[in-house]
Amino acid sequence: MHVFDKNIDICHLLSEAVSEGIIVVNKDQLIVSINKKAAHLFKYTHRELLGKPLSELIPEKYKVAHEGHFIKYFSNVKKAKMAGGRCVQGLRKTGEEFPLNVKFNPFSIYQNTYILVLVNDLSERMEIEKNLDIKSEALDATQNGIVISDALEEDYPIIYVNKAFSRLTGYSKSEALNRNCRFLQNDDNDQRGIKIMHNAIRSGKKCQVQVRNYKKDGTLFWNEISINPVRNHEGKITHFVGIQNDISKRVKAEEEIRHFLKIFDDSLNEIYVFDAKTLRFSHVNYGAKKNTGYTLRELRKISFKEIISGITEDRLQEILDPIYRNNQKKITFETLFKRKDGTTYPVEVHLQSSGLGGSVLIVAIALDISERKNYTQKLEKTVAQRTQELKEALLKEKELNELKTKFLSMVSHEFKTPLSAILTSATLVGKYCDSDQQGKRKKHLDSISKGVHHLTGILNDFLSIERLEQGKEIYRLADFSLSKIVNQVVYNANMLLKTGQKINYPMNIEDEIVYQDEKIIALVLTNLLHNAIKYSPEDTEIDIEINFDEDMLSLSVIDRGIGIPKKDQKHIFERYFRADNVLITQGTGIGLNIVKFHVENLGGNINFKSIENKGSTFTVTLPIKNDIE
Numbered sequence: 001m002h003v004f005d006k007n008i009d010i011c012h013l014l015s016e017a018v019s020e021g022i023i024v025v026n027k028d029q030l031i032v033s034i035n036k037k038a039a040h041l042f043k044y045t046h047r048e049l050l051g052k053p054l055s056e057l058i059p060e061k062y063k064v065a066h067e068g069h070f071i072k073y074f075s076n077v078k079k080a081k082m083a084g085g086r087c088v089q090g091l092r093k094t095g096e097e098f099p100l101n102v103k104f105n106p107f108s109i110y111q112n113t114y115i116l117v118l119v120n121d122l123s124e125r126m127e128i129e130k131n132l133d134i135k136s137e138a139l140d141a142t143q144n145g146i147v148i149s150d151a152l153e154e155d156y157p158i159i160y161v162n163k164a165f166s167r168l169t170g171y172s173k174s175e176a177l178n179r180n181c182r183f184l185q186n187d188d189n190d191q192r193g194i195k196i197m198h199n200a201i202r203s204g205k206k207c208q209v210q211v212r213n214y215k216k217d218g219t220l221f222w223n224e225i226s227i228n229p230v231r232n233h234e235g236k237i238t239h240f241v242g243i244q245n246d247i248s249k250r251v252k253a254e255e256e257i258r259h260f261l262k263i264f265d266d267s268l269n270e271i272y273v274f275d276a277k278t279l280r281f282s283h284v285n286y287g288a289k290k291n292t293g294y295t296l297r298e299l300r301k302i303s304f305k306e307i308i309s310g311i312t313e314d315r316l317q318e319i320l321d322p323i324y325r326n327n328q329k330k331i332t333f334e335t336l337f338k339r340k341d342g343t344t345y346p347v348e349v350h351l352q353s354s355g356l357g358g359s360v361l362i363v364a365i366a367l368d369i370s371e372r373k374n375y376t377q378k379l380e381k382t383v384a385q386r387t388q389e390l391k392e393a394l395l396k397e398k399e400l401n402e403l404k405t406k407f408l409s410m411v412s413h414e415f416k417t418p419l420s421a422i423l424t425s426a427t428l429v430g431k432y433c434d435s436d437q438q439g440k441r442k443k444h445l446d447s448i449s450k451g452v453h454h455l456t457g458i459l460n461d462f463l464s465i466e467r468l469e470q471g472k473e474i475y476r477l478a479d480f481s482l483s484k485i486v487n488q489v490v491y492n493a494n495m496l497l498k499t500g501q502k503i504n505y506p507m508n509i510e511d512e513i514v515y516q517d518e519k520i521i522a523l524v525l526t527n528l529l530h531n532a533i534k535y536s537p538e539d540t541e542i543d544i545e546i547n548f549d550e551d552m553l554s555l556s557v558i559d560r561g562i563g564i565p566k567k568d569q570k571h572i573f574e575r576y577f578r579a580d581n582v583l584i585t586q587g588t589g590i591g592l593n594i595v596k597f598h599v600e601n602l603g604g605n606i607n608f609k610s611i612e613n614k615g616s617t618f619t620v621t622l623p624i625k626n627d628i629e
């Protein structure tokens with residue numbers, strides 16, 4: 001006893017700090033120390049028990065057995081370590097018996113051996129377990145898996161599972177008991193639900209979580225677990241009751257719904273859900289928000305009417321009417337939707353009614369048909385363009401036919417006159433047989449040769465047209481003396497001059513060298529000069545003027561002839577065109593057309609001034625040094 005007195009303060013402090021009851025007995029089983037907790041457990045005061053035999057705390061019927069145990073334990077005390085965890089009955093001062101758990105721990109101080117007895121009241125737990133037994137029948141009948149864990153034992157072993165638990169998990173009662181619940185997680189423990197559950201258990205709170213668990217055969221199932229801590233009258237948690245519910249089907253259904261919602265939301269088509277009566281939006285998807293520029297919150301403040309721009313309110317009512325009267329489930333129409341920024345776009349809208357808990361909703365799926373509209377517009381434009389092209393082609397074809405007719409009449413006319421002249425001359429040549437008729441023969445032979453030349457000239461014009469059209473014309477550029485060409489052309493033209501006609505041409509161009517196609521320049525000048533002669537009366541003068549302006553050369557042929565009627569002037573370069581005032585004069589209407597073609601190909605241009613019955617001036621402008629190569 002004195003040992004304890006010496007150390008009373010430390011001992012007291014320690015023993016009062018622990019939660020268990022502590023009784024220290026000596027070898028005579030006399031209580032040498034007891035903490036308040038233990039004294040309280042047995043309903044004694046602390047002092048009342050000091051020095052009392054331990055047997056005072058043991059019911060009569062167990063005393064003998066206890067004595068035997070104690071003596072045996074004490075004789076072996078040197079070998080004995082902490083022993084116990086035994087359930088025994090205790091005796092309170094009031095005479096009441098109660099279950100308790102005892103653990104023995106021998107120790108020696110100053111050659112004296114003592115036994116420290118740790119006592120824990122089991123009455124409450126026993127009561128719960130008794131209750132559990134009673135309730136387990138009922139619990140077994142429930143559909144939910146029920147697990148009860150001992151919160152007072154290390155790692156909270158399972159002390160009860162019901163039948164539904166075994167059905168749910170595939171683990172039998174014996175396979176589940178005495179294990180921590182976590183075996184249901186396999187290694188899949190990095191889950192939000194599990195963390196929540198741990199935190200709740202740690203802080204002694206209720207929780208409900210959904211976690212992935214695994215059946216005995218490895219199948220995954222979604223377990224909705226409610227954890228409820230059970231407290232004793234002191235507020236200490238003694239058990240955790242877990243209620244389990246296999247919600248795999250529900251989770252799957254929810255996943256499917258979430259998937260459908262995602263499809264709904266992700267769809268690039270615009271989907272609007274609105275109330276059939278008020279037309280106010282209740283839901284819209286991403287496509288709708290994106291295309292209209294509104295947020296869902298903004299759309300919820302407005303109605304379907306307000307995003308429609310293409311039709312009147314009355315017309316909208318008319319469209320919706322069959323849905324209201326329930327005789328048409330689905331309606332399709334085209335309109336314009338108005339964006340938040342006021343711009344519009346064409347849409348094809350499919351409306352469908354859908355009942356939801358008593359209220360009627362309308363689902364509108366809108367397809368942006370801008371592309372389609374653009375395509376139609378483009379198509380219409382293309383059709384119009386093609387029609388125009390066809391019209392033009394038809395006109396050209398008509399013009400071509402007219403040209404052909406003109407050509408044929410021109411050819412027959414142009415060939416007929418020289419041919420009949422040739423025929424007449426040939427017939428007459430045959431008649432002039434006498435030697436003194438040589439002069440007459442020569443005159444007719446000349447006329448034949450002139451006629452043939454004329455026809456050859458016409459044919460050459462045709463051939464050059466053919467060449468030009470086929471792009472076969474090759475220009476041969478070279479330096480040549482302009483005066484040489486002018487002299488040559490004038491010389492040849494002299495033969496055609498009518499009585500009294502005279503050609504004036506410049507004499508001061510001897511040194512002028514041009515880099516052009518010599519033959520073509522000669523052809524151009526010849527054509528213009530021949531026309532001037534042809535379309536001017538006798539006794540008139542024809543001037544050729546040549547001017548140089550920097551790098552350009554201009555070549556004019558001026559006559560005082562019949563001129564070109566004003567109304568015909570715009571057609572003068574058209575092929576086969578001949579003015580009204582020249583129809584009795586021979587010609588094909590090809591010359592000027594060819595001249596213009598060549599002049600432009602050589603980098604120049606041609607124009608004219610003409611007054612009827614006064615005369616014409618044709619001017620050709622060409623580069624002195626051609627660089628078309």
Ligand code: ADP
Pocket residue numbers: 527531532535559561562563564572577578579580582586587588589590591592593616
């Ligand atoms: P052609 O002289 O063979 O008819 P052109 O093509 O050379 O063909 O001329 C086309 C038309 O232009 C002529 O038919 C004529 O009506 C008019 N023309 C050309 N040059 C003159 C001119 N110097 N004076 C009056 N009319 C002219």
